[in-house]
Amino acid sequence: MKFMLAVLGDPLHCQGPMTAYRFAEAVVTAGHTIHRVFFYQGAVLVANDLAEPPQDETSITQLWQHLASENSIELVACIASASRRGIFDEDEAIRYQKSTSSISSGFIIGGLGQLLEGILVADRTVTFGS
């Protein structure tokens, strides 16, 4: 079965992104595929390369990066939500004249069309709210 995941919650304020990660892990372990993970609203902060959790705490960003690279999962952060929260890829950083890009490797910036396309293509869409 093909899954689409929509992750909405801020990783520092709710359990949503971690629950989504554990669900995604279970999905691929069970032999299903994940069409795309779309990070929207506060969840785009999962893609923040400039955040650095203390060494004895789990990095939700690294968890997603590893899962995605091992299973070829597309991780998309919504461009509008990301711009509001300071997450820029190199193109967007130049466009908004920012001093640096701030998106973690393994994540890409995309539009809401990729959320909708994923919902329509996937067999199941699961939303992880705030």
Add this chain to the structure above:
Amino acid sequence: MQRLLILITKRPYHSIASQEGLDVILAASVFTECSVLFLSDGLLQLLPDQKANDTKIKVFTRGYAALPDYGVEQFYCQSSDLEKWSLDSKMLLVEPISLSPSEINPLIRSFDKVLNL
């Protein structure tokens, strides 16, 4: 064409998430047939004449009134939510069809895809 139902459950100015929810509805209208179900505090999104400008916040809720122009024409709410807030569906930015709580589940099941915001 697949039929998509978007659930709006949060009050309008509790965070930027509500504004971003309206963005999803607008984007969805481009891709597929889209309907919206307002549940619980989400119904407050449809109150007219909100004066958020007084608090320096953009009054994004006016955008709901434009949804029919984008082809989004089916709106639903729960009758118990109307009663809770003493609202009449005719006074809202768009007029949702009022359903009893027992009709909500069959409504959701009648759609191909559901997105809960």
